[in-house]
Amino acid sequence: MGSFSLHASCLAKHNLPWSNGCSQNLNSLRIPALQRGPGFLSRKASKILAFYGLKSPPYALDALEPYMSKRLLETHWGEHHHGYVEGLNKQLEKNDILYSYTLDELVKVTYNNGNPLPEFNNAAQVWNHDFFWESMQPGGGGMPELGLLQQIEKDFGSFTNFKEKFIEASLSLFGSGWVWLVLKRQEKRLEVVKTSNAVNPIAWDDIPLMSLDTWEHAYYQDYKHDRGKYVNAFMNHLVSWHVVTARIIRAEAFVNLGEPKIPVA
Amino acid sequence: MAATAAVSPPCALVPCQGLRGALVSTRNFHATKNQRQRGRAVAAPISAKFDLKPPPYPLDALEPHMSQDTISYHWGKHHRGYVENLNMQIVGTDLDGMSLEDIIILSYNKGDILPAFNNAAQIWNHDFFWESMVPNGGGKPSGDLLGLIERDFGSFENFSVKFRSAASTQFGSGWVWLAYKANRLNVGNASNPRPSDEDKKLVVVKSPNAVNPLVWDYLPVLTIDVWEGPKCISFIFSQSRRADYVSMFMEKLVSWETVSARLEMAKAQVAEREREEEKRKYGEDNVNSSNEAVEMYLDSNIEDPAE
Numbered sequence: 001m002g003s004f005s006l007h008a009s010c011l012a013k014h015n016l017p018w019s020n021g022c023s024q025n026l027n028s029l030r031i032p033a034l035q036r037g038p039g040f041l042s043r044k045a046s047k048i049l050a051f052y053g054l055k056s057p058p059y060a061l062d063a064l065e066p067y068m069s070k071r072l073l074e075t076h077w078g079e080h081h082h083g084y085v086e087g088l089n090k091q092l093e094k095n096d097i098l099y100s101y102t103l104d105e106l107v108k109v110t111y112n113n114g115n116p117l118p119e120f121n122n123a124a125q126v127w128n129h130d131f132f133w134e135s136m137q138p139g140g141g142g143m144p145e146l147g148l149l150q151q152i153e154k155d156f157g158s159f160t161n162f163k164e165k166f167i168e169a170s171l172s173l174f175g176s177g178w179v180w181l182v183l184k185r186q187e188k189r190l191e192v193v194k195t196s197n198a199v200n201p202i203a204w205d206d207i208p209l210m211s212l213d214t215w216e217h218a219y220y221q222d223y224k225h226d227r228g229k230y231v232n233a234f235m236n237h238l239v240s241w242h243v244v245t246a247r248i249i250r251a252e253a254f255v256n257l258g259e260p261k262i263p264v265a
Numbered sequence: 266m267a268a269t270a271a272v273s274p275p276c277a278l279v280p281c282q283g284l285r286g287a288l289v290s291t292r293n294f295h296a297t298k299n300q301r302q303r304g305r306a307v308a309a310p311i312s313a314k315f316d317l318k319p320p321p322y323p324l325d326a327l328e329p330h331m332s333q334d335t336i337s338y339h340w341g342k343h344h345r346g347y348v349e350n351l352n353m354q355i356v357g358t359d360l361d362g363m364s365l366e367d368i369i370i371l372s373y374n375k376g377d378i379l380p381a382f383n384n385a386a387q388i389w390n391h392d393f394f395w396e397s398m399v400p401n402g403g404g405k406p407s408g409d410l411l412g413l414i415e416r417d418f419g420s421f422e423n424f425s426v427k428f429r430s431a432a433s434t435q436f437g438s439g440w441v442w443l444a445y446k447a448n449r450l451n452v453g454n455a456s457n458p459r460p461s462d463e464d465k466k467l468v469v470v471k472s473p474n475a476v477n478p479l480v481w482d483y484l485p486v487l488t489i490d491v492w493e494g495p496k497c498i499s500f501i502f503s504q505s506r507r508a509d510y511v512s513m514f515m516e517k518l519v520s521w522e523t524v525s526a527r528l529e530m531a532k533a534q535v536a537e538r539e540r541e542e543e544k545r546k547y548g549e550d551n552v553n554s555s556n557e558a559v560e561m562y563l564d565s566n567i568e569d570p571a572e
Contacts, residue, residue, distance in 0.1 A: 079506075121436050174383050175474035176437040176493070197437040216438070216494030225342045225494065 051092070052103060052126055054085045057133035064138055067233040072221045080217055081129040088122035095119070103127050104202060111203035124198035128178060128211065135210045137240035144241040146263050148248055155190040162192070163235055166212075169194045170231040176215040181244070183207040183251050188258075207251045210244045315365065315388065317348045320395035327400055330517045343494070344391040351384035365389055366479060373480040386475035390440055393477075394490050399520035406521040410528050417467045424469070425515060428489075431471045432511040438492040439473040443524070444483040445531040447538070465535055467528075484531035487524045489514050 057077060062070035092099045098119060101109060107127050110120035143159055144152060156162035162181075169192050170179045177196040184191055184206050193201055194214075201208045212234055213219075219230040320340060325333035351368075355361045360368050360381055369389055372382035405421055406414065418424035424443075432441045447465045467486075470478055478485045489511065 175439075216492065220494045224338060225346070 051089050052085055054082050055130050055133075057136075059136075059138055064136065064238060067222075067237045068136075069222050072219070075221060076213075076218055077129070077133070081126070084122045084125040084129065088119065088126055091119045091122060103130075107200060108203055108205075111199075121198045124200045124203075127202075128198065128200055128213070131208065132178075132211050132213050134243055135212075135240060136234070136238040137243070139237075140240045141235060141237040142241065144244065146245075148241065148245045151190060151248065151257065162190075165192045167228070167231050167235065170212055170214055171228060173214050179212045179214060180208045181210040183209055183248060183255060183257075185255055188255055207247075207255065209247045209251070210239060314352045315348050317345050318392050318395075320398075322398075322400055327398060327518060330513050331398075339490075340391070340395065344388070347384045347387040347391070351381060351388060354381045354384060369477070369479055373476075383475045386477055389479070390475065390477050390488065390490070393485065394440075394488050396523055397487050397489075397520055398514075398518040399523065401517075402520045403515065403517040404519075404521065406525060408525060410521065410525040413467050413528065424467075427469045429508065429511045429515070431469050432489055432491050433508055435471045435473070435491050437473060439471055440477065441469065441471045441489050441491060442478050442483075442485045443487040444468055444470055444478045444485045445528060445535070446483045447535040465532075484527075484534060486527040486531060487519065 054077075057073070061073040061077070064073065098106060098109070103123065103126065106119070106123045110117040110123055112120070143149065149159065152159055152162050156165065166179060166181065173179060173194045173196075175196065177194055178200070180193045180195065180201055182191055182193050182201045183189070190209070193206075195201070212231065214227065219227065223230040223233075317340075320336065324336045324340070327336065355363075355368070358381075360371070363371070365385060365388060368381055368385040372379040372385060374382070405411065411421065414421055414424050418427060428441060428443065435441060444467070445465065446468050468483070470481075470483070471491075472478065477488075491507065491511075
């Protein structure tokens with residue numbers, strides 16, 4: 001769950017059952033085929049390549065209907081997200097230095113303090129989409145609870161305020177990008193942040209808790225140009241506050257937010 | 266839409282790009298202004314609003330390549346949205362009354378864009394885009410345009426490859442352009458000591474979001490929209506499909522006639538600019554030399570002191 005480095009480097013295993021039950025198609029691995037001539041054992045078989053796999057969302061593709069249709073997910077995940085993964089793998093084939101990083105590290109390193117390297121777009125988009133799928137759930141929406149709600153009320157005044165801010169950020173983002181609920185490490189507070197294209201708050205070491213994809217490909221097939229309807233559907237029916245809670249709990253190991261939120265019995 | 270007929274440009278194929286005021290802009294003055302001039306008291310303030318200019322062909326004319334659905338959405342919702350938003354933004358400000366190109370350059374603010382830029386530029390970009398296409402378009406250009414393409418890219422195929430690759434590699438939203446660039450440095454004391462025709466070339470450029478080459482002082486002649494959304498209707502928009510969309514545009518929709526016409530206008534504009542610069546420079550030189558001449562005459566009246 002969350003942004004842990006779940007994309008383990010491949011260690012030349014042939015069986016790759018993913019922890020969420022999705023099986024990795026071996027054809028998408030970039031392990032060169034063993035080349036055998038008569039009696040010849042290729043040394044290429046021992047070459048280790050790091051690669052990233054297309055991680056599937058933690059729900060079936062039609063589970064988010066009617067707010068996000070199966071057709072949209074098939075395009076968004078199956079073509080776009082998949083495309084970024086393939087693109088990243090292709091780029092990493094050529095580059096020794098980068099292939100050994102975890103995805104988090106790769107994003108930070110290729111962001112290069114604002115002067116991004118060519119791998120950044122693909123790496124960040126893979127990360128962003130993994131994070132985005134996990135930020136949603138069937139039967140989502142509603143309100144956060146307990147400690148998370150208290151933190152939101154502390155930093156935004158009220159949950160409604162936060163919701164308004166989030167929606168406003170999504171509507172005012174021009175072009176392609178993402179809207180995030182982040183925990184800012186230095187300021188030790190929650191904020192709504194919008195970023196362009198593939199940019200991602202882990203690049204400047206903040207901790208994202210939830211995101212919304214506002215690239216047109218993320219909603220056009222279902223909502224056409226009506227981004228407002230899409231954002232509202234996301235906030236009211238899709239966002240998984242459980243996941244956000246889990247993420248902020250983990251974040252509190254790194255950021256001191258004050259007294260622990262012990263729920264009153 | 267009927268209201269625009271009174272002031273519409275003479276030829277839909279030749280949009281006004283950069284000829285500030287020379288051709289009619291996409292602006293229409295409200296009837297209230299006329300009424301006021303005739304002495305009737307009107308409550309509404311004077312405002313110069315932009316109108317949504319329709320494409321120069323019916324919305325289903327580009328079938329089956331670009332469906333009527335796509336165009337009616339892209340033009341009717343997105344393009345219209347930009348027009349309405351810009352009108353709301355400029356009311357009462359000093360942008361009100363300026364031409365579209367002037368608003369674009371001003372609000373670009375050398376990269377630190379002001380709020381009106383996105384809407385203004387997107388209106389201009391979309392007008393330009395609709396006019397870049399024509400039913401039964403595509404094929405190859407001819408004449409001067411082809412000659413210039415072959416000179417600057419090697420061959421039409423090379424240009425085509427460059428254009429397509431730019432369209433595929435524009436990350437996020439944006440536009441890809443073929444533009445005519447007059448190589449000059451935009452500083453006062455820089456002058457090209459040996460100006461030649463080779464300095465003016467066609468280039469392929471890509472720009473993000475709403476940016477367009479007018480802000481770099483280029484003269485665009487062709488564009489393709491690579492924002493994702495509206496294409497989603499007929500092209501499921503992943504990287505591979507974007508290539509299909511660009512191919513379709515190049516092979517079936519581009520109006521090379523329009524591009525040629527724009528190129529001629531661009532060349533004329535550049536020539537005009539050069540003439541003005543020449544005149545200015547010549548004017549300055551003239552002033553200097555006439556001063557010197559006067560002094561010389563004065564001196565030569567004096568007898569040689571050595572005598």
